[in-house]
Amino acid sequence: xxxxxxxxxxxxxxxxxxxxxxxxxxxxxxxxxxxxxxxxxxxxxxxxxxxxxxxxxxxxxxxxxxxxxxxxxxxxxxxxxxxxxxxxxxxxxxxxxxxxxxxxxxxxxxxxxxxxxxxxxxxxxxxxxxxxxxxxxxxxxxxxxxxxxxxxxxxxxxxxxxxxxxxxxxxxxxxxxxxxxxxxxxxxxxxxxxxxxxxxxxxxxxxxxxxxxxxxxxxxxxxxxxxxxxxxxxxxxxxxxxxxxxxxxxxxxxxxxxxxxxxxxxxxxxxxxxxxxxxxxxxxxxxxxxxxxxxxxxxxxxxxxxxxxxxxxxxxxxxxxx
Numbered sequence: 027x028x029x030x031x032x033x034x035x036x037x038x039x040x041x042x043x044x045x046x047x048x049x050x051x052x053x054x055x056x057x058x059x060x061x062x063x064x065x066x067x068x069x070x071x072x073x074x075x076x077x078x079x080x081x082x083x084x085x086x087x088x089x090x091x092x093x094x095x096x097x098x099x100x101x102x103x104x105x106x107x108x109x110x111x112x113x114x115x116x117x118x119x120x121x122x123x124x125x126x127x128x129x130x131x132x133x134x135x136x137x138x139x140x141x142x143x144x145x146x147x148x149x150x151x152x153x154x155x156x157x158x159x160x161x162x163x164x165x166x167x168x169x170x171x172x173x174x175x176x177x178x179x180x181x182x183x184x185x186x187x188x189x190x191x192x193x194x195x196x197x198x199x200x201x202x203x204x205x206x207x208x209x210x211x212x213x214x215x216x217x218x219x220x221x222x223x224x225x226x227x228x229x230x231x232x233x234x235x236x237x238x239x240x241x242x243x244x245x246x247x248x249x250x251x252x253x254x255x256x257x258x259x260x261x262x263x264x265x266x267x268x269x270x271x272x273x274x275x276x277x278x279x280x281x282x283x284x285x286x287x288x289x290x291x292x293x294x295x296x297x298x299x300x301x302x303x304x305x306x307x308x309x310x311x312x313x314x315x316x317x318x319x320x321x322x323x324x325x326x327x328x329x330x331x332x333x334x335x336x337x338x339x340x341x342x343x344x345x346x347x348x
Contacts, residue, residue, distance in 0.1 A: 030070040030114035034058055035078065039069075043076060043252065049094035049128055050251035051147065052078050055230040056093075062224045063217070068114055074099035075107035077125075081118055087340050090115045091124040093147050094324065098129035105137070108330055115332045122337050123330040133325045140328040141341070148295025151322040152314045156255075156284040156291055163280065166318020171273045178274035181238070185278040188233040188245060194222055197233060197245035200261025218247070218259070225249070231258075234282070236266060236275045244271050248279055254290045255283035257314075276317065292322060 035054045043053060050056060057067045057078050066081040068090060077096035082089055096107035104127055111123040126147055127136070154163060164172060188194070198215050205212055225231035230251055236244040244266035249256040257279060266272060280291045293314040297307040299321065305311075331337040 030068050030110060030117070032066065032068050034061060034067065035069050039071065039076075040252075042071065043097065046074070046076060046097045046099065047129060048076065048097040048252060050230070050249050050254065050256055051093040052076065052095045052097055052128075053230070053251050054078075055225055055228050055251060058228070059221055059224045062220050066118075068118065070107075070110045070114065072103075072106055072110065074103035075110075075129075077107055077111055079111070079114075079123070081120065082124075085340065085343070087121045087336065088118075089120050089122045089124050089329075090118060091146070092126065094126050094128050096125060096127055096129075098127060098131060100130045101135050103129070104131055104135070108137070108140075112330055112332055115330070121331075121333040121340065123332065124327065125330060126327050127325055131325065136325060136328065140330055143327050143329050145327045147324070147327065149324050149326045150296050150298055151324075152293045152296045152311075152319050153254075153322050154280055154291040154293070154317060154319040156280065156289055160281065160284070163284075163318065167277075168316040171277075171316055174270045175274045175277050178271070181269050183243075183269060183271055183274055184237050185275060186235055186237065188235040193233055193235055193242075193245065194219065196235070196242045197247065197259075197261050200242075200245055200263055200266075201259070202261075203263055204261050222247070234275065234279060236271045236278075238265060238269055238271070241265075243269060244275055246275060246279060248283075250283070250286070250288060253288055254292050255279065255288050257291070257293045272313070273317075280317070291319075293317070293319070296321075 034057050040054045060080045061067050069078040075096055075098045077092045079090045079092035082091050090111060098104040098107055111125065115123045198218060222231055230249060232248050234246050235242050244262045247259040249258050262272065283291050296311040296314055297305045301308065
């Protein structure tokens with residue numbers, strides 16, 4: 027019988043999550059955001075392991091998804107966490123659990139029962155060590171970044187925390203422009219409104235605005251949790267590109283995080299190591315890596331079958347659909 031719980035984890039859960047090295051998407055704050063969107067949140071924990079997930083459905087199946095979870099201390103803890111997830115999925119009438127294990131394991135350590143699938147959260151990221159001095163961090167920048175950061179004020183750029191409702195609406199306008207120019211689909215506006223309404227009061231999401239002579243030209247949302255700042259969402263105007271505002275904005279996010287005592291600035295997803303220049307993420311991967319830093323690698327996205335026959339059919343249909 028599963029011991030999983032439904033709803034928002036207890037307050038002291040986050041203290042244990044930080045000690046375990048959990049990702050922000052496994053936090054109580056993120057669980058609150060999921061619940062605010064109307065999702066069913068479930069979670070469980072034990073000695074050396076934990077997970078937070080949401081019940082999802084689509085393509086005729088139902089599943090429990092734990093983004094960047096479960097969090098585990100070692101292989102033994104992973105086995106216990108997967109047993110908990112499988113029991114919870116079965117009790118919830120789900121066909122499988124989708125997981126992205128984080129902790130003291132590598133892909134070769136994963137049990138054969140897990141089935142590799144397309145990544146949901148990025149498998150590869152890039153991060154700056156904010157325990158370094160500002161001088162050391164500056165030394166990691168490529169020369170052109172140092173130049174545009176040093177000259178930001180001369181170009182009329184300034185940066186501030188955006189706390190007014192109109193700042194969020196301006197961010198959404200920039201995001202629409204960015205989507206149009208880059209040709210990608212993202213979340214709807216209400217996703218971001220709910221995000222900021224839920225996470226900002228907890229101190230877990232912040233909106234920063236870049237301005238040129240008092241007029242907004244770009245904006246970014248970051249997540250803060252467990253000693254890490256995550257570069258989550260950015261919207262840019264054409265003016266931001268002409269003013270070369272992006273690198274100074276990212277630098278501002280990093281320095282602000284360092285001043286708040288955070289230990290790492292995670293720039294989120296990048297292309298796999300050795301990916302060709304034709305990779306769709308090649309451009310922003312090069313941009314993120316140009317700040318210095320180091321890779322952060324995860325084991326990827328895997329699925330744990332619960333209803334075996336239905337899951338096999340689901341995998342077959344997906345292969346045919348490709």
